[in-house]
Amino acid sequence: MNSIASNLERVRSQIAEACNGVKRDPGEVLLMAVSKAQPAEAIVAAWEAGQRLFGENRVQEWQAKQPQVALLLGQLAAPEDRPGSEKPTDFSSKETAGDRSGSGGSPLTPAAAPGVPGPAGGASPAAAEPAAGLPLCAHLIGPLQSNKTARAAAIFDAVDSLDSLRTAERLNTVAQALGKTLPVLIEVKLSPEPTKHGLAPEDLPGLLAALQSLQHLEVRGLMTVPPWSQDPETARPYFRLLRQLRDENRNLCPTLTELSMGMSGDFVIAIEEGSTMVRLGTAIFGRRSYP
Numbered sequence: 001m002n003s004i005a006s007n008l009e010r011v012r013s014q015i016a017e018a019c020n021g022v023k024r025d026p027g028e029v030l031l032m033a034v035s036k037a038q039p040a041e042a043i044v045a046a047w048e049a050g051q052r053l054f055g056e057n058r059v060q061e062w063q064a065k066q067p068q069v070a071l072l073l074g075q076l077a078a079p080e081d082r083p084g085s086e087k088p089t090d091f092s093s094k095e096t097a098g099d100r101s102g103s104g105g106s107p108l109t110p111a112a113a114p115g116v117p118g119p120a121g122g123a124s125p126a127a128a129e130p131a132a133g134l135p136l137c138a139h140l141i142g143p144l145q146s147n148k149t150a151r152a153a154a155i156f157d158a159v160d161s162l163d164s165l166r167t168a169e170r171l172n173t174v175a176q177a178l179g180k181t182l183p184v185l186i187e188v189k190l191s192p193e194p195t196k197h198g199l200a201p202e203d204l205p206g207l208l209a210a211l212q213s214l215q216h217l218e219v220r221g222l223m224t225v226p227p228w229s230q231d232p233e234t235a236r237p238y239f240r241l242l243r244q245l246r247d248e249n250r251n252l253c254p255t256l257t258e259l260s261m262g263m264s265g266d267f268v269i270a271i272e273e274g275s276t277m278v279r280l281g282t283a284i285f286g287r288r289s290y291p
Contacts, residue, residue: 004042005049007284015278018271029271032139034263034281036061040068042285047073047136055160055279057142059152066155070134141223141279143197150174153182160185160223160260163199165210168217175216182216185223185260188245190238193227201245208252221258221276222246232266239273
């Protein structure tokens with residue numbers, strides 16, 4: 001698992017270099033470790049290396065891994081840092097600066113959660129305490145089936161793949177019952193590939209307007225997955241379009257600030273086009289071996 005720590009160190013440097021190349025503060029870019037199909041031990045190895053923000057594709061997979069991660073972290077952490085103990089109240093906020101690229105700070109302190117120890121990247125509205133009492137933050141980044149919304153709202157700290165009002169209403173109902181406000185990103189389908197998910201760009205203004213009445217959801221931004229290509233430059237127009245969509249719709253939703261775009265093969269291009277969150281799996285954990 002030592003390679004995970006070295007991989008994280010390398011990608012943090014690459015993020016900082018990409019930001020410097022376009023005169024951006026590396027603290028503006030959040031690093032998400034995509035841990036789908038990875039064992040609990042790999043998540044904990046990343047956690048030991050300072051990572052606090054993780055992305056999972058499937059509700060049932062994260063539900064199964066949660067207790068394993070909790071057990072392993074409970075064996076590692078000091079009593080006050082064990083799952084169930086008092087945590088920093090906002091692992092999702094940029095104010096805690098955790099996974100923003102940079103250096104400095106202890107990964108166990110509020111100033112370092114949720115992820116890569118680093119400088120603050122600006123203010124962001126507060127979110128609920130990490131789901132399940134774990135000292136990390138888990139986002140759902142895969143498509144959400146309607147029959148999984150209740151469980152998703154309970155076990156995830158945020159849903160980054162919202163693409164319909166119906167799903168939003170269900171999440172809002174569950175979040176209200178849980179007494180929490182659930183941060184969400186709207187996934188926009190910009191790729192013509194039938195395997196990609198998301199809301200059509202022309203439907204974004206209508207959904208944003210409808211979401212204003214859902215008091216237990218907080219819309220933080222947009223997410224997209226460009227068409228797959230061996231050439232990272234292929235993704236640039238899709239990233240640029242997502243940024244334009246965000247900027248054009250800020251008047252409808254002032255909290256629409258985040259841009260989740262960029263994966264292991266194209267995150268440098270995404271940062272150049274304004275990404276505030278990159279989702280890296282292979283670059284951190286290596287190639288996945290599916291069961």
